[in-house]
Amino acid sequence: MDSDSDSDGSHISATPPRDPFPPPPPPKQVPRQVPPSSSSGTKPKAHTQRQPGDHSEEAPVPSSSHPPPPPPSLFTENLPFRICETSNRSKPASFSSFNRLTRASEEIESKSDSQLSEVNHVLPQLPPPKLVRRKPPNLITDSITSQPVKAPVVFRSGGEGNFVKLNLNGKRGKKFPSKYKKSASKYRGKRYKKSEAGGEGETWLEEESDLQREEDEASDDGFISSVDDAVLAVKTDASDENLTKLLSLVFGYDSFRDGQLQAIKMVLAGSSTMLVLPTGAGKSLCYQIPAVVLPGITLVVSPLVSLMIDQLKHLPSVVKGGLLSSSQRPEEATETLRKLKEGIIKVLFVSPERLLNVEFLSMFRMSLSVSLVVVDEAHCVSEWSHNFRPSYMRLKASMLYSALNADCILAMTATATTMTLQAVMSALEIPSTNLIQKSQLRDNFELSVSLSGANRLKDLLILMESHPYKKIRSIIVYCKFQYETDMISKYLRDNNITAKGYHSGLPAKDRVRIQESFCSNKIRVVVATVAFGMGLDKGDVGAVIHFSVPGSLEEYVQEIGRAGRDGRLSYCHLFYDEDTYLKLRSLSHSDGVDEYAVGKFLTHVFSSDTKQHEKICSIVIESASHKFDMKEEVMQTILTHLELGEVQYLRMLPQVNVCCTLNFHKSSPNILAARNIIVATILKKSHLKQGLYVFDIPTVASSTGVATTDVLAEIQTLKMKGEVTYETKDPAFCYTILESPKEISSLSSQLTKWLAEVESCKVRKLDIMSSAAVAAINVSNTSETSSGAKQTLSLQSRILDYFNGDESCDIPSKTTQNCSFLRADIKVFLQSNRQAKFTPRAIARIMNGVGSPAFPNSIWSKTHFWGRYMSVDFRVIMEAAQTELMNFVDRNAALAT
Numbered sequence: 001m002d003s004d005s006d007s008d009g010s011h012i013s014a015t016p017p018r019d020p021f022p023p024p025p026p027p028k029q030v031p032r033q034v035p036p037s038s039s040s041g042t043k044p045k046a047h048t049q050r051q052p053g054d055h056s057e058e059a060p061v062p063s064s065s066h067p068p069p070p071p072p073s074l075f076t077e078n079l080p081f082r083i084c085e086t087s088n089r090s091k092p093a094s095f096s097s098f099n100r101l102t103r104a105s106e107e108i109e110s111k112s113d114s115q116l117s118e119v120n121h122v123l124p125q126l127p128p129p130k131l132v133r134r135k136p137p138n139l140i141t142d143s144i145t146s147q148p149v150k151a152p153v154v155f156r157s158g159g160e161g162n163f164v165k166l167n168l169n170g171k172r173g174k175k176f177p178s179k180y181k182k183s184a185s186k187y188r189g190k191r192y193k194k195s196e197a198g199g200e201g202e203t204w205l206e207e208e209s210d211l212q213r214e215e216d217e218a219s220d221d222g223f224i225s226s227v228d229d230a231v232l233a234v235k236t237d238a239s240d241e242n243l244t245k246l247l248s249l250v251f252g253y254d255s256f257r258d259g260q261l262q263a264i265k266m267v268l269a270g271s272s273t274m275l276v277l278p279t280g281a282g283k284s285l286c287y288q289i290p291a292v293v294l295p296g297i298t299l300v301v302s303p304l305v306s307l308m309i310d311q312l313k314h315l316p317s318v319v320k321g322g323l324l325s326s327s328q329r330p331e332e333a334t335e336t337l338r339k340l341k342e343g344i345i346k347v348l349f350v351s352p353e354r355l356l357n358v359e360f361l362s363m364f365r366m367s368l369s370v371s372l373v374v375v376d377e378a379h380c381v382s383e384w385s386h387n388f389r390p391s392y393m394r395l396k397a398s399m400l401y402s403a404l405n406a407d408c409i410l411a412m413t414a415t416a417t418t419m420t421l422q423a424v425m426s427a428l429e430i431p432s433t434n435l436i437q438k439s440q441l442r443d444n445f446e447l448s449v450s451l452s453g454a455n456r457l458k459d460l461l462i463l464m465e466s467h468p469y470k471k472i473r474s475i476i477v478y479c480k481f482q483y484e485t486d487m488i489s490k491y492l493r494d495n496n497i498t499a500k501g502y503h504s505g506l507p508a509k510d511r512v513r514i515q516e517s518f519c520s521n522k523i524r525v526v527v528a529t530v531a532f533g534m535g536l537d538k539g540d541v542g543a544v545i546h547f548s549v550p551g552s553l554e555e556y557v558q559e560i561g562r563a564g565r566d567g568r569l570s571y572c573h574l575f576y577d578e579d580t581y582l583k584l585r586s587l588s589h590s591d592g593v594d595e596y597a598v599g600k601f602l603t604h605v606f607s608s609d610t611k612q613h614e615k616i617c618s619i620v621i622e623s624a625s626h627k628f629d630m631k632e633e634v635m636q637t638i639l640t641h642l643e644l645g646e647v648q649y650l651r652m653l654p655q656v657n658v659c660c661t662l663n664f665h666k667s668s669p670n671i672l673a674a675r676n677i678i679v680a681t682i683l684k685k686s687h688l689k690q691g692l693y694v695f696d697i698p699t700v701a702s703s704t705g706v707a708t709t710d711v712l713a714e715i716q717t718l719k720m721k722g723e724v725t726y727e728t729k730d731p732a733f734c735y736t737i738l739e740s741p742k743e744i745s746s747l748s749s750q751l752t753k754w755l756a757e758v759e760s761c762k763v764r765k766l767d768i769m770s771s772a773a774v775a776a777i778n779v780s781n782t783s784e785t786s787s788g789a790k791q792t793l794s795l796q797s798r799i800l801d802y803f804n805g806d807e808s809c810d811i812p813s814k815t816t817q818n819c820s821f822l823r824a825d826i827k828v829f830l831q832s833n834r835q836a837k838f839t840p841r842a843i844a845r846i847m848n849g850v851g852s853p854a855f856p857n858s859i860w861s862k863t864h865f866w867g868r869y870m871s872v873d874f875r876v877i878m879e880a881a882q883t884e885l886m887n888f889v890d891r892n893a894a895l896a897t
């Protein structure tokens with residue numbers, strides 16, 4: 001089965017929040033040993049296996065070694081953000097429901113702060129405004145300061161933005177071509193169901209909708225022919241006028257936003273295009289309109305299942321969409337494939353992993369025509385982005401054109417530096433002339449930063465209780481670690497603010513519920529890790545607060561991009577604290593690997609007997625991760641590189657659980673084997689354990705000459721017939737070797753060099769983010785005038801310079817470059833942990849307080865050296881560790897002789 005990359009998104013970032021961080025133990029006051037003479041470091045017990053990328057047991061910064069500077073309380077005197085009062089809001093006079101809503105909203109605004117929690121409960125009950133045809137703001141400008149922004153609206157009532165969004169085609173959801181009528185009524189059905197639980201406003205919407213249904217159906221035919229005519233007109237002449245007419249008919253928007261028309265025209269002309277527009281600028285429309293016009297399928301490659309679902313929901317009714325993901329039931333996938341073959345589905349959302357599936361690809365090659373491949377979040381293609389995903393490496397132009405017969409590629413992103421863009425465009429073979437790039441930052445943010453420290457929670461509360469935040473209805477608070485989401489949301493609730501924590505560790509249904517409650521304004525604040533927000537198109541999020549410094553300016557821009565999507569002025573505040581910066585910097589090294597480990601891993605990868613043609617090899621992820629002290633993502637990156645690098649050493653196959661235990665129930669195994677070759681091979685290749693047959697799926701598949709998925713499908717069929725029951729375990733990377741490298745050592749050195757560059761790039765991104773935050777703080781400290789405006793300008797210019805300039809410039813690190821007792825401490829550490837086999841990197845990680853698969857924090861955080869040198873540069877510790885390890889080996893050798 002394909003492994004789609006996500007169900008939550010928290011792990012797509014290369015930065016720590018993808019990983020759960022349970023509450024760390026309270027910081028121990030460890031007295032500094034000067035000079036070190038002995039160590040009482042706990043000897044490691046048997047290693048426990050960590051989940052890949054799991055930072056869940058990271059210890060806090062040892063406060064005794066590096067006490068944080070006392071944070072100046074910016075909030076007491078000089079607020080770091082501009083206080084902006086509400087301006088008049090427009091109130092359409094003629095709609096009674098809207099008037100009610102506005103009145104209620106006014107009531108809310110007149111309530112005292114202490115009544116706010118009550119208010120939060122009242123708000124969701126309000127009816128939404130009556131539908132008005134949307135006159136969308138065209139938010140995006142080339143220059144971020146070139147247009148005045150609309151005044152903010154506080155306690156935005158009724159969630160107007162989201163409400164309008166539900167009206168799919170600008171015809172108030174009422175004009176559906178007859179062939180789409182079924183889906184349209186299905187859509188209405190869904191809304192009705194929701195309305196039963198959703199309160200007065202929702203019911204009102206349905207009544208309104210019901211009243212208009214007859215009229216709608218009567219005018220459907222007219223609508224279809226109008227759309228058909230408009231499509232035909234665009235096919236004949238993709239002029240501004242014809243495209244705007246189509247836009248208006250299908251989406252109900254009067255005009256295109258900056259960059260949209262240009263992108264659509266390029267795509268319609270068959271020119272592969274790189275589109276860089278800010279968050280919320282309307283990138284989706286740039287493939288949705290072509291999907292209406294182009295004859296073949298539009299295939300959208302998206303990194304997260306949640307994102308796909310969201311985009312599917314937002315397709316206009318005239319474009320039928322579908323998605324294929326590993327989280328679907330087989331029947332659902334079969335149904336989608338059927339609709340695809342019958343030409344019903346025009347837009348198909350898939351994960352990049354899907355492009356591993358031979359069957360899927362052959363279906364495209366044989367019978368389906370792909371007019372457009374859309375690479376959403378295209379920065380994931382580049383290892384120089386903040387969100388590099390190995391599976392995106394698969395998206396090479398050569399592959400998309402040859403395997404999918406694609407006519408044209410549209411790559412879209414909101415956050416890409418020049419270096420990232422170059423990498424993406426080169427991989428997708430998009431000519432430099434086909435780049436459409438607008439400012440990567442909207443102009444409706446007021447950005448502020450303050451220095452914070454031990455009192456960050458208090459600072460957050462003070463911020464939320466001050467203008468303008470206290471009247472903002474929808475707020476997202478971003479933090480880095482899962483445990484923080486619970487802690488902060490509880491703290492806010494204790495202070496009468498309706499808040500919920502959200503992170504990837506929550507069950508999917510809870511996450512959906514929280515997002516829905518937030519979108520329907522039942523929750524005022526969501527406290528989330530990076531897992532929250534991608535694809536979230538809630539127009540009226542008025543503020544985004546960063547409880548901790550983000551891992552990069554890209555991450556910062558993505559996250560603040562959840563605010564102000566309705567075009568109104570929105571507030572984004574960042575609490576900067578040095579301890580978190582240092583911790584994140586240490587964690588940036590958790591993906592790093594040594595040449596020695598890469599060499600060992602490569603030897604393992606190519607250890608199989610390659611004489612057997614098309615032999616399916618597998619590497620069990622958990623045990624390999626422990627054995628090579630490498631995170632799953634790193635192993636996957638290396639394997640993908642072996643497949644897609646200059647030489648194709650191997651072909652990756654879908655990940656499966658490789659160990660299967662089978663129990664026969666009805667027919668005797670031999671009788672089944674006589675008529676089923678897969679069963680016959682299973683009997684041959686398995687060993688019996690307590691009457692059950694245990695076998696390795698890739699071995700059976702290779703011996704039978706079929707795919708691993710075929711073996712799984714066969715035993716699933718037998719299970720349906722009541723013949724067997726089975727269990728599988730040990731998720732593994734599967735591949736076939738095409739060519740063994742001549743020299744493992746030169747290949748591993750080349751790969752390690754590349755991975756080291758990726759690691760440094762990640763660290764540099766954090767340093768750049770941190771330095772932008774500190775610069776903004778300094779600007780406000782030196783300025784007499786409005787610090788909010790100064791900070792906004794400072795951050796804006798840093799962000800734009802970063803995206804448009806040379807990101808490789810050197811940023812001074814805030815870490816210490818030397819430390820007198822480091823080597824002495826490492827020596828003591830080695831002496832007291834003689835039984836363990838360390839690499840310099842493993843020692844540096846422990847001294848920096850970062851766990852790894854072979855040195856999990858559950859065990860190693862008990863040593864009192866854990867995290868002691870967090871403020872010292874990782875490379876400096878590695879070098880010291882290297883020297884001490886060599887001394888240690890020499891001493892031992894001398895003792896032995």
Ligand SMILES: Nc1ncnc2c1ncn2[C@@H]1O[C@H](COP(=O)(O)OP(=O)(O)OP(=O)(O)O)[C@@H](O)[C@H]1O
Pocket residue numbers: 135136137138165253254255256257260277278279280281282283284285414535537561565
């Ligand atoms: N021309 C337009 N006029 C008015 N509204 C528009 C226009 N184009 C798109 N929108 C609306 O803008 C909102 C944001 O669009 P969309 O989700 O495509 O943004 P995006 O660029 O993909 O953002 P992100 O990168 O954050 O996902 C949607 O509600 C969409 O309907």
